[in-house]
Amino acid sequence: MSPEWVSILALVALFAIGTVLPINMGALAFVAAWLVGMYSLGLDEKEIIGGISGDLILTLVGVTYLFAIARNNGTVDLIVRKAVQAVGGRVVLIPWVMFAVTGVLTAIGAASPAACAIVGPIALGFAGRYKINPLLMGMFVVHGAQAGGFSPISIYGTITNSVMRDKDLPVSEVGLFLTSLLVNLAIAVVLFLVLGGRQLASRRIDADEPVEEEPSGGVGGTSTATRTGSGTATVTVTKTEPGTATGVRTDQVVTLVAFLAVALVALVFDRNIGFAAITAAVVLTALFPKQQKGAVSQIAWATVLLVAGVSTFATILETAGVSEFVGGWAAGLGAAALGALILCYLGGVVSAFASSTALLPIIIPIAIPLVTQGNISAVGLVAALAVSSTIVDVSPFSTNGALMLANRPDTISEEKFYRQILGYSAIVVAVGPLLVWAAVVLPGWGA
Secondary structure: HHHHHHHHHHHHHHHHHHHHOOOOHHHHHHHHHHHHHHHHHOHHHHHHHHHOOHHHHHHHHHHHHHHHHHHOOOOOHHHHHHHHHHHOOOOOHHHHHHHHHHHHHHHOOOOOHHHHHHHHHHHHHHHOOOOOOHHHHHHHHHHHHHHHHOOOOOHHHHHHHHHHHOOOOOOHHHHHHHHHHHHHHHHHHHHHHHHHHHHHHHHHOOOOOOOOOOOOOOOOOEEEEEEOOOOOOOOEEOOOOOOOOOOOOHHHHHHHHHHHHHHHHHOOOOOHHHHHHHHHHHHHHHHHHHHHHHHHHOHHHHHHHHHHHHHHHHHHHHHHHHHHHHHHHHHHOOHHHHHHHHHHHHHHHHHOOOHHHHHHHHHHHHHHHHHHHOOHHHHHHHHHHHHHHHHHHOOOOHHHHHHHHOOOOOOOOHHHHHHHHHHHHHHHHHHHHHHHHHHHHHHHHHO
């Protein structure tokens, strides 16, 4: 059997096993890289290990370390509390506040499941208390996470931009971010109109009511969701007591300034985001040591393992010539745009059941032959692939969708809410990649 087919079958097995069994897909990827590399490609172990992206690992550690500090010292709670208070008693604005807050959290470095785990219980608690459609509220949280998920200092954005640089593709960090933001915002507008958002305009609440989380489908005051194939196999967030910490402390102000400084250093001065984020985290720890206890243990180590393993296996795929093999097949369909559509659907379908974080480093290199044809925009194609592979995270089989299901309000049964989320995710998987392709890839085709 040719190395291309051995690598492709190993990739299929990797996603299948990682979806069915609670094994970190990065660990599986290391095993696959070792076996395929040594016994099919004839590589030695040093060559296999050389596939690990040190720059990407550094960035993931840095941004999640900084976010862990922000969560420890209450900065994240501050953002949520102030945003909810900003609605001024208008119920119609609550879903949009949840969308914005989740987007801000992922944009500043939170893993998408972590942001959903933080905001989801609050959002669905509001849904139960003020009779807001739970599907509307839950999907606003997930799409909000994806809206901010491709900022230059986010996990998804970092992965995608790093892979593009490694493959010598043109990079548009702002363009990628805006594509994800606008697509998810457009979906949110449609959801708002279809699921009864306009009927909320006449409702008012006490603007000074404390922010707290309603009892939901979760048990024992925690929100838990298990996702077998993802980088974060289990996400658990303990609910805090309402009414704590009403003021803004100095360390929280300095933390917010640190986030702005990291963005400035990375975007304006073109410095490594990982080094900038770790530097900011170290400075915050030195200034406020008591508030940073346990922050290092909260770094997204499962995601680091996931990305390290997958990036290593992605290098094996490149060495075996899989990108040229599959991409050449897609390009040979007669039109690069048709091949791009197939890859968008491939990303959407696989990601609905597996890890988006694991998929991005693999599917982007596969698209290179389409780009080299010279009649399709690399930036547009990669943006379409990235968005198509992440908007499907509303699926109840993904961590984000499972978190919404786990935190359902008592106003809806688990079975009914599951059917609603499943039905909506089926629509997104069926229609989403097509719409993203039409909006992002087609305008740049032949340019």
